Amino acid sequence: MIETIHLRIIQALRRQGTLTEAAQTLNLTQPALTHQIRALEQRLGLRLWQREGRRLRLTAAGEVLLDTADHVLPVLRQAERNLKAQAEGRQGVLRIGVECFPCYQWLTGVIGDFLERLPEVDIDIVNRFRFTGLVGLAHRHIDLLVTPDIQTQEGIVFEKLADYRQVLLCAVGSPLARRGRVEPEDLAGQTLLRFPVPVERLDVFTRFLLPAGQAPGASQEIESLELMLQLVALGRGVCVLPAWLARQQADTERVAMLDLGESGLHSTLYLGLRAQDAELGHLRAFVNLGRERAARAFVD
Numbered sequence: 001m002i003e004t005i006h007l008r009i010i011q012a013l014r015r016q017g018t019l020t021e022a023a024q025t026l027n028l029t030q031p032a033l034t035h036q037i038r039a040l041e042q043r044l045g046l047r048l049w050q051r052e053g054r055r056l057r058l059t060a061a062g063e064v065l066l067d068t069a070d071h072v073l074p075v076l077r078q079a080e081r082n083l084k085a086q087a088e089g090r091q092g093v094l095r096i097g098v099e100c101f102p103c104y105q106w107l108t109g110v111i112g113d114f115l116e117r118l119p120e121v122d123i124d125i126v127n128r129f130r131f132t133g134l135v136g137l138a139h140r141h142i143d144l145l146v147t148p149d150i151q152t153q154e155g156i157v158f159e160k161l162a163d164y165r166q167v168l169l170c171a172v173g174s175p176l177a178r179r180g181r182v183e184p185e186d187l188a189g190q191t192l193l194r195f196p197v198p199v200e201r202l203d204v205f206t207r208f209l210l211p212a213g214q215a216p217g218a219s220q221e222i223e224s225l226e227l228m229l230q231l232v233a234l235g236r237g238v239c240v241l242p243a244w245l246a247r248q249q250a251d252t253e254r255v256a257m258l259d260l261g262e263s264g265l266h267s268t269l270y271l272g273l274r275a276q277d278a279e280l281g282h283l284r285a286f287v288n289l290g291r292e293r294a295a296r297a298f299v300d
Contacts, residue, residue, distance in 0.1 A: 001043075002040065002065070002068070004072075004073070004076065005036055006036060006037070006040050006065065007065070007068065007069035007072060007073050008026060008069070008073065009022065009026065009033055009036060009037060010037075010048065010058070010062060010065050010066050010069050011066065011069045011070070011073065012025045012026050013049065013056055013058070014058065014066055017055045017056065018054060018055055018056065019033060019034060019056065037049070044061070046059070046061040047059050047061065047062075048061055048062035048065060049062050087280065087281050093121070093122045093123075093124060094114075094121055094122070094123050094124070094143055094144065094282055094283070094286060095124045095126060095141070095142045095143045095144070096123065096124070096125050096126065096142065096143070096144045096145075096146060096286075097126045097133050097136050097137070097141075097142035097144065097145045097146065098125065098126070098145075098146045099133045099145060099146065099147040099148070099149070099197075099201075100146050100147060100148050100269065101195035101196075101197065101223075101225075102195070102225070102241055102242050102245050103146050103269065104225075105225075105245060105248060105249070106244075106245075106293065106294065106297055107125075107146060109293055109297070110286070110289055110290050110293050111123055113289055113293065114285065114286055114289050117285065117289070118282060118285060121282045126141070126142050133145040133147055133272065134151055134153050134156060134272070137156055137272055137273065137274055138153065138155065138156065138274070140274075143273065143274075143277065143283060144271050144272070144273050144283065144286060144287075145271065145272035145273070146269070146270075146271060147269075147270055147271075147272055148201075148203070148267050148268065148269055148270065149201060149270075150270060150272075155274060155275050155276070156272055156273070156274060156275065157272070157273060157274075157275045157278055158270040158271070158272045159270060159271045159272075159273070159287050159291070160268060160269075160270055160291075161268075161269045161270060161271060161290050161291050161294040161295075162268070162269055162291065162294035162295050162297075162298045163266055163267070163268050163298070164242045164243065164244060164266070164267055164268070164269065164298040165242070165243040165259075165264050165265065165266050165267075166203060166204070166240050166241065166242055166243065166260060166264075166265040166266070166267055167240070167241065167242075167243045167246055167257045167258060167259060167260065167265075168182050168187075168238055168239070168240055168257070168258045168259075168260055169229070169232050169238060169239050169240070169241060169246055169250055169255050169256070169257055169258075170190075170232060170238045170255070170256055170258065171232060171233055171234065171235040171254065171255065171256070172253070172254055172255065172256050173235060174235060174238075174256070176190075176238070176256075176258060177256035177258070179258060180258065180259065181258055181259035181260065181261065181262065181264075182258050182259075182260060182261075183212075183261060184208055184209050184211075184212035184213075184214035184261075185212070185214055187209065187214065187215075187216045187217070187238070188214060188215070188216070188217060189217045190216050190217050190218075190237065190238045191216065191217060191218040191219070191220055191236065191237035191238070192204070192216035192217075192218070192219045192220070192237065192238060192239065192240070193220050193222050193228050193231055193232065193236075193237040193238065193239040194219060194220070194221060194222070194239065194240070195221070195222065195223065195228075196221040196222075196223055199219075202240075203240075203265060203267050204240040204260065204265065207265060208260050208261065208265055218237075220237060222239075225245075225249060226249075229249060229250055229251070229255065232250075232255055233251060233254035233255050240260065240265075242267070242298070243257065244297050244298045244299070269294060269298075271286075271287055271290055273287070
């Protein structure tokens with residue numbers, strides 16, 4: 001079998017012209033270099049060089065091997081550089097899946113900081129899944145999953161970013177706005193505006209309404225955060241958002257924020273990734289940066 005050492009030897013012989021100088025270039029002894037080529041010649045049944053005085057001349061077979069070395073070794077060197085750069089977090093493609101609609105504002109800031117620190121890494125955002133986030137991770141469609149849910153699956157780990165409080169938003173003219181908080185039964189006559197996420201993955205349903213045997217008067221899916229907040233301000237419905245996002249985006253002169261229940265509704269944001277990739281440089285850099293920004297942004 002032809003190995004990279006054979007290709008490197010044949011290139012060194014072409015450049016240096018003698019066994020001694022070629023061996024010095026490769027940090028080999030001359031006997032070791034000669035042994036490598038003689039063993040390859042025996043396997044191939046061909047001579048790769050001939051002596052002409054002190055110098056060496058490649059045979060036709062040696063020229064073929066040299067041509068192969070000139071094509072293959074640069075490719076291998078580039079691959080080594082790319083892999084080393086990825087390990088150091090300096091190069092690669094980071095594909096991020098998003099299962100948290102309200103997280104785009106936070107994610108935009110994280111990506112901006114990340115690309116400033118690691119400009120050689122490309123970012124690809126995936127938010128229209130033809131698969132679940134876990135399936136995307138397992139089958140390498142994505143490298144990171146931004147999610148408020150932990151779902152157990154072998155080979156997938158979740159890194160906690162930060163806890164946050166969820167609040168109900170309503171128009172300041174609504175009777176609800178005069179209360180310090182709302183209880184599940186208070187939403188019975190309300191239209192709940194929500195992002196297009198299955199009900200079983202929305203905390204306001206699974207941890208607030210359904211345990212109390214309650215449901216909103218109606219539920220309407222809205223993709224746009226701006227449209228959702230506009231409808232709330234006009235009294236066309238209520239919505240539930242992370243408190244940090246509500247503070248950033250809601251018009252406090254038109255929209256009121258209320259706690260959900262006496263203890264409030266608290267959630268956690270996670271980054272999911274494959275366990276075998278958890279220590280890759282650029283992934284670890286994104287996790288650390290995401291945690292730093294979340295700790296600052298999600299503070300009540």
